[in-house]
Amino acid sequence: AQKVTQAQTEISVVEKEDVTLDCVYETRDTTYYLFWYKQPPSGELVFLIRRNSFDEQNEISGRYSWNFQKSTSSFNFTITASQVVDSAVYFCALSEEGNQFYFGTGTSLTVIP
Amino acid sequence: DAGVIQSPRHEVTEMGQEVTLRCKPISGHNSLFWYRQTMMRGLELLIYFNNNVPIDDSGMPEDRFSAKMPNASFSTLKIQPSEPRDSAVYFCASSLGILRETQYFGPGTRLLVL
Numbered sequence: 099a100q101k102v103t104q105a106q107t108e109i110s111v112v113e114k115e116d117v118t119l120d121c122v123y124e125t126r127d128t129t130y131y132l133f134w135y136k137q138p139p140s141g142e143l144v145f146l147i148r149r150n151s152f153d154e155q156n157e158i159s160g161r162y163s164w165n166f167q168k169s170t171s172s173f174n175f176t177i178t179a180s181q182v183v184d185s186a187v188y189f190c191a192l193s194e195e196g197n198q199f200y201f202g203t204g205t206s207l208t209v210i211p
Numbered sequence: 212d213a214g215v216i217q218s219p220r221h222e223v224t225e226m227g228q229e230v231t232l233r234c235k236p237i238s239g240h241n242s243l244f245w246y247r248q249t250m251m252r253g254l255e256l257l258i259y260f261n262n263n264v265p266i267d268d269s270g271m272p273e274d275r276f277s278a279k280m281p282n283a284s285f286s287t288l289k290i291q292p293s294e295p296r297d298s299a300v301y302f303c304a305s306s307l308g309i310l311r312e313t314q315y316f317g318p319g320t321r322l323l324v325l
Contacts, residue, residue: 131311143302143316150311189254193311198267199244201254 101125102192104202111180112210119175119205121190127151132166132173133191137204143189149173180209213237215317217303223323229291232320235284236305244314245278245288246302254302260286293324 103122111117123132134146147157149166157164161178177184190202216235224230236243244259258268260280268278275294280286290297300321304314 129311133313135316141300141321142318143304145313145315148313198256198259199314203253 100202101200102190102202104188104190104205106205107203108206108208110208110210113182114179116176116178117180117207117209119177119188119190119207121173121175121202123171123173123190123192123200125171125192125194127194129195131193133193133199134164134173134175135189135191136186137189138186146175177207180207182209182211185209215303215305215315217301217317217320219320220318221321221323223325224293225325226294227292228324229289230293230297230322230324232288232290232301232303232322234286234288234303234317236286236303237307237315238284240305240307240315241283242306242308242312242314243280243286244304244306245286246304246316248300248302248319249298257288290322293322295324298322298324 101124106120109117130151132149136144136146147164154166154168163176165174185208187204187206189204192200215237218233242261245257247255247257255270257270258278259266263280263283276290278288300319302316302319304316306312306314
């Protein structure tokens with residue numbers, strides 16, 4: 099079974115629209131961390147956020163915000179007023195005990211000008 | 212501060228040749244990871260090291276792949292002999308500590324085996 103599910107394979111939005119990328123995870127650990135990474139067309143993987151399982155507060159960073167809900171095992175990512183530069187593949191990841199990451203399959207976001 | 216450094220950035224080789232990918236982790240990080248990314252399989256963890264010691268190499272596809280970390284600032288991933296199905300982007304990542312720390316990725320090496 100997938101540890102991290104990103105059901106949206108591809109999303110297209112028009113510039114300035116808001117978009118939410120979904121991430122559902124599965125774990126039996128009480129202590130775990132969730133991550134989001136961005137992979138722009140240039141190919142590198144850029145770290146965006148790390149959230150531990152005991153902190154359910156939503157986080158906002160500029161146009162980016164994250165909604166962590168343990169009750170639904172979800173860690174969704176919202177981009178407000180999307181821009182063309184947001185076009186990328188976004189990966190959600192889970193880290194349980196030990197150091198291995200479980201990556202989702204990614205959501206490819208295209209922002210149309 | 213310098214991030215994770217990988218070389219070469221691009222490699223084109225012929226089937227049967229030996230390929231060596233190199234990685235310099237972020238200074239002070241004691242965990243290092245090698246991943247492979249393909250369209251078909253996504254991101255796959257190949258192997259990771261902690262304090263220069265291989266901890267889990269269960270993701271290494273077969274004996275043609277080997278990885279070493281002779282010191283805290285250098286690691287190699289070697290493919291010998293290479294095959295066309297090894298064509299992929301290979302990423303190196305490093306992290307501080309072993310438990311659930313953020314992994315920082317290098318720019319990747321795009322490998323094409325003809």
